[in-house]
Amino acid sequence: MTSKSLHVVLFPFMSKGHTIPILQLARLLLRRNATVTLFTTTANRPYISTSLSDTATSIVTLPFPHNIPGVPPGVESVDKLPSLSLFYSFVSSTKHMKSHFEQAIRSLKTPVTFMVTDGFFGWTLESANIFNIPRLVYYTMSNFAITMNRVISFNPHLFEGKPDTELVTVPGFPWMTATRFEFDDAYTGPDTNSPLSKWVVEQVLATTNSYGIVTNSFFELEPVYQEYWNSNLGPKSWSVGPFCLGQEPRQKESLSDQKPSWMVWLDKKLELGSPVLYVAFGSQADISLEQIEEIKFGLERSEVSFLWVVRRSEDGFGFDDGFEERVKEKGIVVREWVNQREILEHEIVKGFVSHCGWNSVLESICAAVPILAWPLAAEQPLNAKFVVEEIKIGVRVETCDGSVKGFVKWEGLQKKVKELMEGVKATDMRKNVKEISDTAMKAVEDGGSSWRSLNELIVELQTKSISA
Numbered sequence: 001m002t003s004k005s006l007h008v009v010l011f012p013f014m015s016k017g018h019t020i021p022i023l024q025l026a027r028l029l030l031r032r033n034a035t036v037t038l039f040t041t042t043a044n045r046p047y048i049s050t051s052l053s054d055t056a057t058s059i060v061t062l063p064f065p066h067n068i069p070g071v072p073p074g075v076e077s078v079d080k081l082p083s084l085s086l087f088y089s090f091v092s093s094t095k096h097m098k099s100h101f102e103q104a105i106r107s108l109k110t111p112v113t114f115m116v117t118d119g120f121f122g123w124t125l126e127s128a129n130i131f132n133i134p135r136l137v138y139y140t141m142s143n144f145a146i147t148m149n150r151v152i153s154f155n156p157h158l159f160e161g162k163p164d165t166e167l168v169t170v171p172g173f174p175w176m177t178a179t180r181f182e183f184d185d186a187y188t189g190p191d192t193n194s195p196l197s198k199w200v201v202e203q204v205l206a207t208t209n210s211y212g213i214v215t216n217s218f219f220e221l222e223p224v225y226q227e228y229w230n231s232n233l234g235p236k237s238w239s240v241g242p243f244c245l246g247q248e249p250r251q252k253e254s255l256s257d258q259k260p261s262w263m264v265w266l267d268k269k270l271e272l273g274s275p276v277l278y279v280a281f282g283s284q285a286d287i288s289l290e291q292i293e294e295i296k297f298g299l300e301r302s303e304v305s306f307l308w309v310v311r312r313s314e315d316g317f318g319f320d321d322g323f324e325e326r327v328k329e330k331g332i333v334v335r336e337w338v339n340q341r342e343i344l345e346h347e348i349v350k351g352f353v354s355h356c357g358w359n360s361v362l363e364s365i366c367a368a369v370p371i372l373a374w375p376l377a378a379e380q381p382l383n384a385k386f387v388v389e390e391i392k393i394g395v396r397v398e399t400c401d402g403s404v405k406g407f408v409k410w411e412g413l414q415k416k417v418k419e420l421m422e423g424v425k426a427t428d429m430r431k432n433v434k435e436i437s438d439t440a441m442k443a444v445e446d447g448g449s450s451w452r453s454l455n456e457l458i459v460e461l462q463t464k465s466i467s468a
């Protein structure tokens with residue numbers, strides 16, 4: 001590894017699913033003796049500085065834009081938005097931070113080797129160019145998902161005139177079929193001229209003109225798609241993850257007497273030898289009251305212990321009907337922010353009902369826990385497809401209409417929970433996920449594929465900065 005100076009600027013988008021992996025990437029870079037400067041906004045700073053308090057990361061705070069239609073003052077992250085319908089207003093307003101960002105870059109004391117900014121911050125490319133700093137994009141997605149999205153955007157008429165559930169062969173991938181529902185509406189939806197769709201195109205263009213993509217993945221997980229992307233699409237994707245392995249899963253307090261109640265509960269389940277199903281839908285899912293009711297019935301009727309983490313938007317939804325009292329012998333509902341990795345790493349957790357946010361998928365892989373895939377939005381259906389059809393570490397939830405994001409009745413949940421937790425298929429999935437988990441660990445160790453990939457990226461950009 002070279003001893004030339006290395007200064008990396010990181011700028012995550014303001015949502016937990018985008019910020020958490022960048023905090024983990026900061027740790028991977030610090031291990032390479034990098035100076036790391038992380039940009040955020042005033043309201044997001046406390047979370048970031050607490051998360052990185054044991055590191056030497058410098059944090060620069062920018063003012064978040066004011067007067068965004070519909071967004072209450074002080075709300076500076078997606079998980080605090082009153083509704084996800086405000087997403088476009090929120091995300092598109094971030095470009096108003098550009099002059100502050102540039103001013104802050106100008107005042108940095110040491111030269112910047114490269115910046116990694118969120119894929120939603122296409123506007124940072126222009127800033128990077130002003131200062132002649134290579135911009136790498138953090139897309140929060142797998143090589144599989146970015147490849148599928150790009151292939152579909154090159155074939156806009158693929159699903160035209162076809163019923164929504166009709167399977168179509170994906171161009172370039174003759175073994176793969178997909179329905180329109182598996183892709184984000186921004187690519188295949190009824191209005192590809194909507195402001196959101198146009199904004200997506202702008203971000204894709206900025207990515208195309210950037211130096212590369214830093215991907216939270218590892219080569220062995222998806223070699224076909226990484227190679228396809230790097231040979232046919234681009235810019236180059238550098239898989240340097242799983243980022244979560246840059247950080248120990250355990251919080252200091254849970255090693256002491258201050259264990260959160262749900263960890264104590266998991267320990268008891270371990271003593272009793274009762275396998276636990278972990279149920280969680282990420283940091284920002286919108287789930288209807290009707291759907292929550294079906295989840296309650298499904299879990300109540302499943303013969304398995306469960307730990308269900310509900311978010312603010314899901315809570316208050318019919319939990320006052322005695323459900324928790326009825327299930328108390330086998331299940332708990334947690335309403336706080338948990339350390340999800342620590343839960344997944346608990347040896348009694350044997351299955352994960354997940355919306356398939358990419359971080360959750362990777363965390364489940366690292367903990368060797370099979371997934372009951374229940375995608376709700378964004379690229380989650382593609383992640384579910386990857387989990388179930390490509391790497392075979394999970395099963396899909398059963399929807400009423402057979403579509404990937406359809407409504408799930410309690411019977412469909414109960415049936416699939418059984419399939420995830422018991423029987424031959426469950427044993428196969430457990431074996432597959434363990435193998436992949438072991439490979440993930442090796443990828444980030446010295447000499448592993450992700451370790452080498454990060455080294456190559458650093459050396460390439462250090463050499464470039466010297467010769468510039």
Ligand SMILES: O=c1ccn([C@@H]2O[C@H](COP(=O)(O)OP(=O)(O)O[C@H]3O[C@H](CO)[C@@H](O)[C@H](O)[C@H]3O)[C@@H](O)[C@H]2O)c(=O)[nH]1
Pocket residue numbers: 016017018020139140141281282283284285309336337338339340341356357358359360361363377378379380
């Ligand atoms: O109580 C909680 C809830 C969540 N998490 C963590 O929060 C992150 C959540 O990320 P993810 O699983 O990716 O879910 P979302 O935040 O819902 O994901 C958004 O961002 C992801 C990355 O872009 C996309 O894959 C998803 O489609 C998008 O919904 C993970 O690291 C979890 O471990 C916790 O630690 N505690």
